[in-house]
Ligand code: FES
């Protein structure tokens with residue numbers, strides 16, 4: 032088809048530059064162009080949150096962002112949240128509290144939860160349930176996800192206090 | 196003594212059955228390193244996309260490929276005409292019917308696959324989908340099964356009404372089968388003679404399993420070696436291989452089917468879909484790997500609905516509430532093709548478990564399957580075959596009878612439960628329940644929630660409502676369910692002729708670690724964690740040293756897959772038995788090493804000890820090493836075993852649920868204040884995973900009961916094609932659940948386990964629905980159909996005059 036655009040973006044600290052059709056969806060850029068397959072596709076209509084990434088400091092559903100809109104953006108995906116030797120507290124906590132089953136929602140869930148805890152480091156259970164309502168899970172019934180997030184908040188706060 | 200650690204320490208070190216072992220799967224999933232079908236990327240891979248019918252019933256007058264093929268990057272456009280020479284334009288369904296792979300002359304439901312576009316990427320494919328020129332001539336649409344049975348309109352022109360279908364004679368051109376179980380004259384007689392008879396009609400609406408990952412496949416035909424590899428979202432990979440071989444003519448050893456990580460199944464991924472076939476054909480035609488992944492709208496419109504049962508019930512009793520008989524008739528809407536995923540001899544699955552947990556002496560069930568202009572499917576959405584429908588039916592009928600008798604429904608249940616001493620219990624509709632202790636579970640549940648207190652609070656609420664002090668009513672939903680899971684036995688359960696056994700193959704490595712492969716496939720149930728626990732206990736090696744592998748037909752032993760809660764009952768049994776074979780050989784090795792007779796050593800946690808002299812022992816680790824590295828007279832080297840398990844009976848998990856709900860009469864909004872779930876799944880392998888399964892199953896039950904449906908308009912348009920209209924609860928709408936348990940081991944299962952993944956869905960749906968119905972009982976409501984969304988609840992309240 033069509034006119035391609037010159038796109039630059041940074042994902043998990045790594046810079047990328049390429050030509051793409053402006054209509055390309057960010058989730059496809061990540062998954063198919065850059066082989067970053069952590070974020071998943073559950074609906075492509077902004078309902079499920081499986082595709083959640085952090086873009087310029089905000090949680091976004093990357094299935095509903097054109098790559099043209101992401102030009103120049105700084106992105107973090109699940110792959111950039113932690114690494115095997117240095118896991119994010121949420122990654123440990125989801126395992127500890129059995130906050131996942133099939134794992135399909137998990138990358139989006141943890142990516143959103145990480146951002147959520149930055150936005151609100153002292154959430155109530157209600158805050159968590161509301162703040163995570165953009166991410167659907169079909170397997171867990173959310174109970175253990177909520178538990179994992181609340182436990183992480185405590186853990187991060189305790190660590191912060193200890194450091195102070 | 197070589198060591199001073201206690202026996203308890205040794206048990207703990209194994210991480211065996213009963214412990215809350217953390218999941219080994221989680222490391223990859225929490226780090227974005229899962230490997231799902233859409234993550235598979237092969238060199239030169241093409242992408243396939245469907246052109247689908249906008250009409251629910253229409254004749255195709257022409258297909259012109261020119262404009263689509265003209266698009267740069269489009270490689271092929273396949274239609275029924277292209278598949279016909281290969282005999283692949285139709286395929287057999289699991290229910291003994293056949294289904295169009297691509298529309299052959301006409302379309303029978305909205306969203307039906309008409310053509311398959313193959314292009315260099317998904318964008319080009321989507322462009323070409325828009326450009327394909329298909330001309331239709333509309334035909335009259337039927338979306339109501341009762342209308343279908345009266346109508347002159349012939350939906351399936353390919354079938355001859357005079358020729359019996361897979362399940363016997365057909366009464367009308369839109370009729371599929373009649374299935375009858377039980378004694379109808381005797382049941383009618385009991386009804387005629389009864390002191391009390393309650394009747395109700397209920398519609399269990401059409402819904403959809405909707406796992407978060409949609410269905411998809413990647414086919415790669417290696418023409419040089421004649422090998423086809425097929426990755427896909429398959430709950431039954433081995434069956435897919437056999438079916439693919441039978442359809443394509445490629446010998447089975449030349450087909451490798453792989454189920455990689457699966458993003459939830461819930462029954463959606465049991466069937467064989469046109470996309471799988473088309474990706475295979477496209478790979479054969481183009482010589483390139485071809486990926487097909489459906490989008491959410493395609494998934495909801497075309498891939499495997501669930502339920503859609505119109506049920507009419509009659510239940511008779513003495514005036515004291517002792518049930519004397521049950522009559523059930525179902526008109527089952529199967530859509531355009533009968534593609535139900537049920538064992539062959541059960542066209543309505545295990546709907547004949549509809550006598551539930553009650554000792555009902557006489558019963559009858561009749562089911563009529565009907566074609567309509569709706570999508571095919573009829574899968575078991577998080578339940579064993581049609582058990583959800585059966586349990587909903589009986590648990591609603593109990594409530595209806597309680598109203599008729601003016602009796603408390605908890606008490607009505609109690610006086611009709613099958614007693615503990617009646618097991619094994621032969622039910623009126625044929626099943627033999629293996630075990631149960633319903634009264635104990637029921638009493639525990641009612642006590643835990645302070646049942647009498649709840650009823651008193653509810654009565655007070657009714658008073659307050661009448662006095663104008665509140666606009667919220669209170670419902671107490673009860674359900675007691677018995678599931679039937681773990682199909683086989685092979686003698687009466689098969690799918691397409693393939694017996695429903697399952698399997699496990701174990702290899703112990705010389706250093707005392709192991710790999711075990713099974714015929715099942717996890718879709719989130721945590722098999723890699725729990726099956727290793729079973730083995731750890733059986734063979735005395737730590738669960739952390741045991742790798743579990745499933746889903747690759749080249750390496751795993753043949754099995755029928757994971758659905759109907761059959762993994763633990765069937766493959767779990769195979770695992771235990773294969774483990775026992777390993778142990779039997781290990782015993783001989785140990786005896787040789789300890790220089791005593793075989794019968795003089797005994798197994799103890801992680802070792803064999805000399806009887807009466809526990810300080811003399813060989814650990815399983817030592818035995819594993821010796822198995823490979825020491826010449827033992829009369830024994831082959833190595834330590835491996837395989838077991839194919841054909842269960843003697845199914846297992847019958849049960850449970851008692853209570854839901855406390857507030858219902859706002861003016862807005863129809865429901866608030867679940869409390870949900871208590873007691874499950875008895877027999878021996879418990881991993882309590883953490885059991886709880887997780889229950890939370891998830893209850894949430895899917897909440898969805899179905901309170902809003903989730905696939906709805907059609909009169910023209911056969913799907914009104915619920917996106918997640919905007921199709922209800923999936925968020926964290927905001929879901930309560931915290933209290934879980935509890937009793938343990939009644941299955942007497943015939945090697946470790947006494949019964950399966951649990953589906954129980955909460957089966958028991959949960961009627962529990963939520965009963966809560967809504969119960970809230971209005973004091974105002975004269977007997978029954979209102981699901982889904983109980985806000986609007987429908989408001990209408991119910993309005994019809995009862997509560998807004999006046
Ligand atoms: S795929 Fe983006 S919200 Fe569902």
Ligand code: FES
Pocket residue numbers: 130131132133134135136137167168169170171407458459719
């Ligand atoms: S773990 Fe399966 S969708 Fe959340």
